[in-house]
Amino acid sequence: MISLIEIGTALAGSLAVHDVLEAILKQAERLIGPRAWALLLVDELSGELVLEVASPSLAEQHKGVRLEQGEGIGGWVALHGRPLLLPDVQSDGRFTAHLGTRIPFAVRSVACVPLMIKERIIGVVELINSYDEPPFTDADVTIISAIADFAAIALENARNYDRINELVITDDLTGLYNSRYFEQLLDTEIERASRYGTCLSLVFLDLDHLKSVNDTHGHLVGSRMLSEFGRLIGDNIRSSDMAARFGGDEYAVVLPQTSREQALAMAAKLLDLMLSAGFRADDGQPIRLTASFGVASFPQDAQTRVELIRAADMAMYDAKRAGRGTIRSFALKTASS
Numbered sequence: 535m536i537s538l539i540e541i542g543t544a545l546a547g548s549l550a551v552h553d554v555l556e557a558i559l560k561q562a563e564r565l566i567g568p569r570a571w572a573l574l575l576v577d578e579l580s581g582e583l584v585l586e587v588a589s590p591s592l593a594e595q596h597k598g599v600r601l602e603q604g605e606g607i608g609g610w611v612a613l614h615g616r617p618l619l620l621p622d623v624q625s626d627g628r629f630t631a632h633l634g635t636r637i638p639f640a641v642r643s644v645a646c647v648p649l650m651i652k653e654r655i656i657g658v659v660e661l662i663n664s665y666d667e668p669p670f671t672d673a674d675v676t677i678i679s680a681i682a683d684f685a686a687i688a689l690e691n692a693r694n695y696d697r698i699n700e701l702v703i704t705d706d707l708t709g710l711y712n713s714r715y716f717e718q719l720l721d722t723e724i725e726r727a728s729r730y731g732t733c734l735s736l737v738f739l740d741l742d743h744l745k746s747v748n749d750t751h752g753h754l755v756g757s758r759m760l761s762e763f764g765r766l767i768g769d770n771i772r773s774s775d776m777a778a779r780f781g782g783d784e785y786a787v788v789l790p791q792t793s794r795e796q797a798l799a800m801a802a803k804l805l806d807l808m809l810s811a812g813f814r815a816d817d818g819q820p821i822r823l824t825a826s827f828g829v830a831s832f833p834q835d836a837q838t839r840v841e842l843i844r845a846a847d848m849a850m851y852d853a854k855r856a857g858r859g860t861i862r863s864f865a866l867k868t869a870s871s
Contacts, residue, residue: 643669708764716778735797824859
């Protein structure tokens with residue numbers, strides 16, 4: 535029998551969450567040999583169990599499955615925090631029909647154990663056998679419970695590692711990337727565009743008259759405006775775009791494979807969204823929030839990260855001189871000067 539030390543070593547071999555999940559089920563498959571297996575994690579917002587990884591026979595049929603606390607076998611284990619062994623699921627009403635009908639074999643036996651950290655349930659591991667195989671036993675539950683104990687620690691470590699990495703690269707007020715990481719991203723995108731002969735654009739924007747918001751409504755409201763506008767940007771750019779809080783009340787958006795004209799259109803969209811967003815002070819008083827936008831493109835306006843940032847910044851200040859709440863591109867600026 536493999537030792538618990540070997541199990542712990544196998545599960546502690548990675549700090550990537552998905553790798554840990556795969557390692558958990560690999561250990562279960564190696565030691566117990568179930569016909570199928572699944573691992574569900576608790577969604578911290580909804581409290582539901584969400585299928586994260588599963589054996590090939592379940593992965594496609596159950597993709598996106600969610601269980602309420604108490605629903606089905608997995609939901610019961612998550613709710614009560616105790617292992618559950620069912621030698622014959624057909625005699626137990628907790629084997630939910632919406633799961634059973636999508637399993638491509640007749641299910642005979644199920645063993646399910648919780649993943650727990652300091653009495654907090656973070657997920658469940660569920661093993662399934664068919665009628666062609668012996669039912670699970672108490673010994674199997676003991677083995678999978680030992681795996682689950684190590685797995686919960688490894689999974690929590692991996693999640694904490696991810697959270698720390700997020701703190702390193704994100705701005706805590708807006709949830710966007712911070713300026714340090716943004717510059718790394720921009721270097722990477724410029725290198726990619728150079729290699730494949732494509733373009734990219736950079737949009738710089740600076741909130742107009744934020745000082746007057748602070749003076750009138752207080753700095754807490756001003757900080758909330760920074761946060762709300764950051765979320766507005768993040769929610770309204772493409773998945774391939776990258777937004778950052780560049781510093782103070784300045785933001786930047788990198789737009790890979792995007793021409794100057796397309797970037798100008800995106801900036802116009804963000805400005806329209808700002809004007810219709812309905813920003814409000816704590817007392818409900820409306821706040822009209824606008825920004826000045828500057829657009830520069832690679833390789834037309836610059837050849838390096840520093841040059842591209844400078845070009846977008848110059849265009850943004852040209853927008854401020856033009857009356858604020860407007861958009862300028864670096865090319866248009868230089869052509870008119």
